[in-house]
Amino acid sequence: MQCVVHFPAQWIDASKFEAALRNSCAPHSAGTFEVNFEFPTNCRVMVDAAIRLLSLVNQLASTTRRVRLDFEEGVSGTMGYLNRMGFFDQLAPEVEVLPARPLYSAAEIHRGGNTALVEIARINKDARDEELPTRLTDAVMRSCGGRPDASELEGAAWTIFAELIDNIFAHSRTRLDGYAALQVYSGGNRLSVAVSDSGVGIMDTLRPTLKTEFPRLVGLSDTDLLVEVFRQGLSRHGSDRGCGLKGSAAKAIKFEANLDVRLPNQRVLLTPARGTYRPNTAYCYEGLALIWGTHIAFTFGLGA
């Protein structure tokens, strides 16, 4: 069966990305052998959607499905933007790109030159890049370094990158690469930080250990459990671990950041309330199209 994911001619954030997936047949479903992603003129893919798309496309390619990305506008449109981000450098070679794969990587040419954009960084356990959290943080500072709270933002960004990326090394259990990316939007007022892996989702590693490690939490829904992961810090390794995600959230909360967590079939949106993330302000979307792994995005509203 052929599956078509058609994106609308507008800005595609993580929510629009989900809507397009929902309107298609599920790309990962057993009968699907070919998946086409269509990007019409004026379709603009934002960074949080871009790395989820990249993860999904590479997952499909790894399962020997034929995958095609069709950019109506060619390099003058969103394809050019994705190219600057390094999207095509990370795209599995067997994925077909229409009208054609870019001849050169704009990310390599522009590397470090664009203050509002950073290349998508690859996260691979066997080729650990020790500079990665610092490079990503430096990119944040190129855009936000003039802010009065720049030093606090710098510390928060570094810790968030360090913890989220290390979490992928520690938990995702996959040979597929993970990705990290960030973008500063609208004159430095909004910062989006996204980290994505194609491994086993966080619930699938945590749930089986609840009975022994956190028996009090066995009855919690996935949404409530996820809130506790970021609020208390839970880990399948026991009660003295799990401080990474909790610590990242604590840093992000200081900047009133919204948190978006995409799991294999669910998406949970957390908004801060009274200095923490709470179950009663969390929104959960269930029954989504399968995407392997855990995909986390913080959006900082940085104000003027």
Place this chain on the structure above:
Amino acid sequence: MNEGVQVLPLREFMKRDEGWGRDQGREVYQHLLRFVEDSPQTMIFKVSMKGVQRLDISFASETVVELARRYRGAKGFCLVDLTDRDLIENLDAAAEKKGQPILVWRGRSADLIGPEPSGGAREAFQFAMGRPQSRAAEFAQARKGMSIANASMKFKQLWEQGFLLRRESVADTGGVEFVYHRIG
């Protein structure tokens, strides 16, 4: 306890001036452990953060906090040369999660990171922090209505939870008495 105090310069055990992640932390921990084991006479290690630019919570948890927890009750670990707010926050988050209190010394005053002493033991902790060493009898004497047995219980609890160190000594009466020491 001055003769048993030693500075442990964390940066010298790290490859870079940033400590990132559990794996890197565990590697550094092995070197820290060897350093501690090679210093059997040392009771208190002042972990110097000089030259350390950044630490994430996972790295802090696997190094300094793990060391303090492992030797809880036997050797003490405190932090010095630490003023960076992010470093303090991340060390605090790691210490809190592992339930391991650690003192951060600035000159002659100290702040506590990680868990705090419980309500009942707080006063005893403050008393012990005010002097290099304390005995239960001294605390009982200084607080009206406090029995020696009660004071002794509070100090023991603080020692078990990693807030204080203690040494056995011979009391004036000839029996065994514990002398409690602040860490740092």
